[in-house]
Amino acid sequence: MFSYCIDPEVLGQFRWLSCYLTTGKHFAFYGSFATVLILLAITAPTALAFGFGGASIARSRIGPISWIGKGYIAIVRGVPDIAFFLFFVIALDQAFEFARHKVICPEWNEPIRQGSDFIVCKAAKLPLGNAPQWIHETYGFFLAVLTFAIVFGAFAANVIFGAMRAVPKAQLETAEAYGMSRRQTFWRILVPQMWVFALPGLSNLWMVLIKATPLLFLLGVEDIVYWARELGSTKNAKFTSYPHGDWRMQYFFFLLVFYLAFTKVSEVVLDRIMKRLTHGQATAGGEAQRKAAV
Amino acid sequence: MSCWETVADYAFRSIGFGERLLPRSDFTICQQATLIGSGMIWNVYFGVVALFSGFVMATVLALGKASQSFWLRKPSEWFIFLFRGSPLFIQFFFAYFLFLNLKQAVPIFSPFTAAWLGALVVLFCNTAAYSGEIFYGALLSIPRGDIEAADAYGFSGMTRFRKITWPTMLRLAWPAYTNESIFLFHATTLVFFSGFPAYQQKGDALYYANYFADKTFNPFVPYPILAGYFIMLSLIIIGFFGLMNKRLNRHLPQEERRKLRIRPNMIR
Incomplete structure (x- = not known):
């Protein structure tokens, strides 16, 4: 990047490092941090929506519907999550292709699973075979986001389901006594009050979500783990002007520090939010705040 | 080939006994x-060994974090923060490359680059940190009256710790533990997705499930099988911990005994 970077072999240590850290590949590495942050920014609200939906379904008074919600929560929580990540990425892809196949090529009559192959007609391929590279990458990222949202949606559903039950019964009964319908009670009384109960669980979930982001690597996205492995591995003088030995340890140490800093910052921020939300609430936390203020 | 022959060939494949070649085509359930x-x-090996060794370390960490002394408290706090604040996946990667580098300097470290020891060390530290935090919380909530x-x-001194503090701490921490x-x-x-190599394709359950999913391009068979195994394993653990829970609570009156409430599973 700098003008003196033309011949790295003659540079001093510090200048060499400044050139090394600003190569195109390193910018891709820095960009992959943005990938992680974008993933978090998209996944967190999506998972929350999934969770809200799941919890509302699980609360349903109609048996079979509530079983669907509870089943969703129970199944995702009972199995190692990595298995889910690996499973959903293929399963979702095949499900989408299968659905498109049924719609686009109805006249196709060969079986879709032939031995070890999964064959749909050309027009139903996702993304299309002739699509540019960025569409492939975006599609991969989209699948990853959806997978994260499904898995974390189940966790969030569990938290929200618990929070909904923690809202004092008397509140709901009062609403009923005022003649509110079930729907009104739900939206006007239950939902606004449950967040305080849900927040500790949700903030815990946020921490877990942060720590799950390296798993993007397993889903085939070029994330920070991918780049750390790529850049850190031994570089031969034949192929690069910045040869070095095996630096993967240093790169992963950097990732470790990044995550520690990230979780620390989140912890501080979430503590603040919790303090603000408990302000004036009829809970032990709110009571403690009131006493401290007096 | 009948199913019994398959079992005879492959039941101990993951630790190097039986047939060497993995099936390559015509996979049966x-x-x-x-x-x-x-x-x-x-x-099971990783889990059991890490759990038992981590238990001891966790008790030490909890006591350290609750201690008055600065020199005992800070290291425990840092240890717990380090392992709870970063993703296990990154810890595995870092540890593997760390051991690779150490191996070149000190040959004693060469077994640490294999999963059976290297990954075990990481899991040990990790579970010690997480359980240490749980025990610490329990330690703080021991009723003052006790x-x-x-x-x-x-x-x-030691008698009070052994007879009163420690059992009460365990009893309070047990559901979370x-x-x-x-x-x-x-x-x-x-473990086997994070740098540690599976020598001669001797991997864990997810390693094989992933192998089959890749080969057959059909995730709907191997992953549910894996899920079934893990649900069974979880039930066994819950049963075992339930028995311990009963023993820890045996002195309490019937209605005060706390049932185990299981809320398993989140990624770390």
């Missing part, structure tokens, strides 16, 4: 179930 089950040996009563009876251990078993599936 029997083969998948056997090999994935064979991989479970690794998951300690005062112990003082009144003349307990002090049960979750943590289920959690740990799930976390063992990360």
Whole structure:
């Protein structure tokens, strides 16, 4: 990047490092941090929506519907999550292709699973075979986001389901006594009050979500783990002007520090939010705040 | 080839006994179930050893974090923060490359680059940190009356810790600790996806499930099999911890005994 970077072999240590850290590949590495942050920014609200939906379904008074919600929560929580990540990425892809196949090529009559192959007609391929590279990458990222949202949606559903039950019964009964319908009670009384109960669980979930982001690597996205492995591995003088030995340890140490800093910052921020939300609430936390203020 | 022959060939494939070549085509459900089950040996090994060794370390960490002394408290706090604040996946990667570098300097470290020891060390530290935090929380919520009563009876020092503090801490922490251990078993599936090589394709359950999913391009068979194994494993753990829970609570009146409430599983 700098003008003196033309011949790295003659540079001093510090200048060499400044050139090394600003190569195109390193910018891709820095960009992959943005990938992680974008993933978090998209996944967190999506998972929350999934969770809200799941919890509302699980609360349903109609048996079979509530079983669907509870089943969703129970199944995702009972199995190692990595298995889910690996499973959903293929399963979702095949499900989408299968659905498109049924719609686009109805006249196709060969079986879709032939031995070890999964064959749909050309027009139903996702993304299309002739699509540019960025569409492939975006599609991969989209699948990853959806997978994260499904898995974390189940966790969030569990938290929200618990929070909904923690809202004092008397509140709901009062609403009923005022003649509110079930729907009104739900939206006007239950939902606004449950967040305080849900927040500790949700903030815990946020921490877990942060720590799950390296798993993007397993889903085939070029994330920070991918780049750390790529850049850190031994570089031969034949192929690069910045040869070095095996630096993967240093790169992963950097990732470790990044995550520690990230979780620390989140912890501080979430503590603040919790303090603000408990302000004036009829809970032990709110009571403690009131006493401290007096 | 009948299913029994498959079982005879592959039941201990993951630790190097039996048939060397993995099946390459015409995969049967029997083969998948056997090999994935064979991989479970690794998951159980990592889980059990890390759990038992981590338990001791966790008690030490909890006591350290609750201690008055600055020099005991800070290291415990940092240890717990380090392992709880970063993803296990990154810890595995870092540890593997760290051991690779150490191996070049000091040959003693060469076994640490293999999963059976290197990954075990990481899992040990990790579960020690997570359980240490749980035990620390329990230690703080021991009723003051219990300690005062112990003082009144003349307990002090080690005796008080062994007879009063420690059992009460365990009793209070037990439900959370049960979750943590289920959690740990799930976390063992990360080992072979994070740098640690599976020599001669001797991997854990998820390694084989992933192998089959890649080969058949059909995730709907191997992953449900894996899920079944893990649900069974979780039930066994819950049963075992339930028995311990009963024993820890046996002195309490019937209605005060706390049932184990299981809320398993989150990624770390």
